[in-house]
Amino acid sequence: MALSERQQQIYSYIQRFTSDKGRPPTIREIGQAVNISSTSVVNYNLNILEKAGLISREKEVSRGLRLMGNGKPIADPRFVQIPLLGRIVAGKPIEIPEAGTSAFEADHESVTLTRDLLGGSDSENLYALHVKGDSMIDASIHDGDIVVMKHQETARNGDLVAAWIKDKQQTTLKRFFREKGIIKLVPANPSYKTIEVEPRNIAIQGKVVLVIRQLGAAA
Amino acid sequence: MALSERQQQIYSYIQRFTSDKGRPPTIREIGQAVNISSTSVVNYNLNILEKAGLISREKEVSRGLRLMGNGKPIADPRFVQIPLLGRIVAGKPIEIPEAGTSAFEADHESVTLTRDLLGGSDSENLYALHVKGDSMIDASIHDGDIVVMKHQETARNGDLVAAWIKDKQQTTLKRFFREKGIIKLVPANPSYKTIEVEPRNIAIQGKVVLVIRQLGAAA
DNA sequence: ATTATAAGCGAACACGCGTTCGATGTCAAG
DNA sequence: CTTGACATCGAACGCGTGTTCGCTTATAAT
Numbered sequence: 001m002a003l004s005e006r007q008q009q010i011y012s013y014i015q016r017f018t019s020d021k022g023r024p025p026t027i028r029e030i031g032q033a034v035n036i037s038s039t040s041v042v043n044y045n046l047n048i049l050e051k052a053g054l055i056s057r058e059k060e061v062s063r064g065l066r067l068m069g070n071g072k073p074i075a076d077p078r079f080v081q082i083p084l085l086g087r088i089v090a091g092k093p094i095e096i097p098e099a100g101t102s103a104f105e106a107d108h109e110s111v112t113l114t115r116d117l118l119g120g121s122d123s124e125n126l127y128a129l130h131v132k133g134d135s136m137i138d139a140s141i142h143d144g145d146i147v148v149m150k151h152q153e154t155a156r157n158g159d160l161v162a163a164w165i166k167d168k169q170q171t172t173l174k175r176f177f178r179e180k181g182i183i184k185l186v187p188a189n190p191s192y193k194t195i196e197v198e199p200r201n202i203a204i205q206g207k208v209v210l211v212i213r214q215l216g217a218a219a
Numbered sequence: 220m221a222l223s224e225r226q227q228q229i230y231s232y233i234q235r236f237t238s239d240k241g242r243p244p245t246i247r248e249i250g251q252a253v254n255i256s257s258t259s260v261v262n263y264n265l266n267i268l269e270k271a272g273l274i275s276r277e278k279e280v281s282r283g284l285r286l287m288g289n290g291k292p293i294a295d296p297r298f299v300q301i302p303l304l305g306r307i308v309a310g311k312p313i314e315i316p317e318a319g320t321s322a323f324e325a326d327h328e329s330v331t332l333t334r335d336l337l338g339g340s341d342s343e344n345l346y347a348l349h350v351k352g353d354s355m356i357d358a359s360i361h362d363g364d365i366v367v368m369k370h371q372e373t374a375r376n377g378d379l380v381a382a383w384i385k386d387k388q389q390t391t392l393k394r395f396f397r398e399k400g401i402i403k404l405v406p407a408n409p410s411y412k413t414i415e416v417e418p419r420n421i422a423i424q425g426k427v428v429l430v431i432r433q434l435g436a437a438a
Numbered sequence: 439a440t441t442a443t444a445a446g447c448g449a450a451c452a453c454g455c456g457t458t459c460g461a462t463g464t465c466a467a468g
Numbered sequence: 469c470t471t472g473a474c475a476t477c478g479a480a481c482g483c484g485t486g487t488t489c490g491c492t493t494a495t496a497a498t
Contacts, residue, residue, distance in 0.1 A: 021285075023242045023282050026281070026484075027487095036447095037448080038449095039448095040447075040448085040449095040488075040489085043486075043488090044444090044445075045445090059487090060453075062245070062485055062486075063242050063281060063485085064242075064486085067241070078331075079298070111336065112333045113332075114331045114332075117330065117433065140356070140432075160434050208434050210433055210434060211430075211431070211432040214337075214428070214429055215426075223474095225475090246455070247454080255476085256477070258457080259458075259477075263474090263476085278457090279484075280455095280456085281454075281455055281485065283456080440497100441496100441498075442496085442498095443494100443495085443497100444494085446494100447492075448491090451487080452488100453484100455484070456481105457482085457483100458481080460479095461476100463474105464475085465474085466472090466474105468470085468472100
C-alpha cells in the first residue's frame with residue numbers, strides 16, 4: 001500500500017514532533033504543519049496511516065496517536081528495538097529466523113539503542129546475539145558481549161563479519177578481505193593469525209555493526 | 220526540597236505512563252491514579268514538581284507536561300543520557316569535570332542508552348569517553364570505542380578500572396585485584412601481561428561499566 | 439456520460455482537558 | 469487564640485481537541 005506524498009509528510013512530522021516534544025501532535029498541529037486547513041482531512045489521512053499499520057489511534061483521547069513499528073508501539077523514533085535472537089558460538093552457524101517470518105517477529109528479548117549509535121542509516125534487518133565462549137577473542141569480542149548484526153550474505157573489504165567456515169565447522173568473527181580469489185579473514189587483534197579461505201568454503205552470515213560489553217551491574 | 224509521598228507517587232506515575240503510552244498523562248489521569256479527586260490538587264502538586272525542576276509544563280496545552288533531568292527534557296525515563304566528555308588516551312590521566320560543576324553540565328555531546336543496558340542501577344556519576352589509540356587493546360578495547368565509566372576512586376577485585384600509573388605517567392584499563400598490599404592489574408585478554416603496582420603509585424579514576432564498539436555506518 | 443475513488447474543504451458539535459475560584463481542615467509558630 | 473503555610477476539595481469555566489456531516493473537485497475506469 002503506497003502512501004501519498006502528503007501522507008509521508010504527515011508521518012515524518014509525527015516522528016519529529018514526538019521526538020522533539022515528548023508527546024504526539026494534535027490533529028490541528030498536524031494540519032498546520034502540512035498545510036491542511038481542515039481537521040477532517042487530517043483525520044482522513046491519519047485513518048489511512050492507521051490502516052497501513054504505521055500509527056495507532058485511541059478514540060476520543062487527546063493526542064491519542066502513536067507510532068508503530070512491526071505491530072508494536074515505538075516510544076520514540078530516535079530509538080530502535082533490535083531483537084535479541086540468541087547466541088553466537090564457535091561451533092555452530094548462526095541460527096536466526098528469516099526477517100519477516102513469525103519466528104523473527106516472535107516475542108523475543110530485545111535491546112534498544114539510539115539510531116545514531118547505529119550509524120544513522122538502515123535499521124532494518126538488524127538482530128543482536130549474545131557471544132558464548134572465548135573463541136571470538138581474536139576479534140576483541142568476549143564471552144557475554146552483545147553483537148548487533150546486519151543480516152547480509154555478502155561482504156565488502158574491511159567489514160567485520162560472522163563467517164561460517166564449512167570444512168572447520170566453525171563460526172568466526174573477523175575482518176573480511178577478498179584478494180585475488182582468496183578470502184582473508186583478519187583478526188581485529190594483531191596478536192592473532194589471519195586465515196585464508198577459499199570462497200566456496202565460507203558462508204557470510206552477517207556483518208557486525210556494533211558490539212556492546214557490559215561490565216557487571218554498577219551495584 | 221523534599222517531596223511529599225504524594226508528589227513522589229505522582230512523579231513515578233508520570234514516568235510509567237509516559238513510557239507505557241508514549242504520551243504524558245492528563246491531570247485527570249494522574250488524579251485517578253493517585254486517588255486525588257480534584258483537578259486543582261493535582262495542579263497544585265504539579266506546580267511543586269515543576270518548581271523542583273523535575274517536570275516542565277506548557278500552559279493551556281493538553282498533556283503539556285514533560286519529565287526533566289539536569290535541566291533538559293527526558294524523552295523517556297527508560298533512557299539515560301550520558302555526557303560524552305572527551306577521550307581516554309594512554310599518556311594522560313582522564314580529565315573530567317567534577318559531577319555537579321558547570322563544566323560537567325555544559326552542553327556536551329552525549330550518548331543515550333537504556334537503563335537495563337547499564338545494569339539497571341545508579342545512573343548518576345556516569346560519563347562516556349572515546350578511546351584514542353591502541354594502548355588499551357590488552358583490555359580488548361580499541362581505538363574509537365566508547366567506554367561508559369562510573370566515577371569512583373576506589374575499586375573492588377575484578378572491576379575493570381581506568382588507572383593512572385604515576386611513575387609510568389600512563390592511564391591503563393585493566394581488571395583490578397588487590398593481593399597482600401600489592402595491586403595487580405590484569406588485562407582482559409590473557410595474551411597480555413599482568414602488571415603489579417604499589418598502591419601509592421596508582422590512582423583509580425573510574426570503573427568501566429559498558430563498552431560500545433561501532434563498526435562503521437551500515438551504509 | 440456515468441460511476442467510483444481519492445482528496446480536499448468549512449462548519450458544527452461534543453467532549454477532553456487545563457485553569458481558576460472559593461472553600462475547608464490541619465499543623466506549626468508566635 | 470491568631471496567623472500563615474500546606475494540602476485538600478468540588479464546581480465552574482474556557483478553550484483545546486477529536487469526530488462527524490455535507491459538500492466540492494479531480495481523476496480513472498467503465
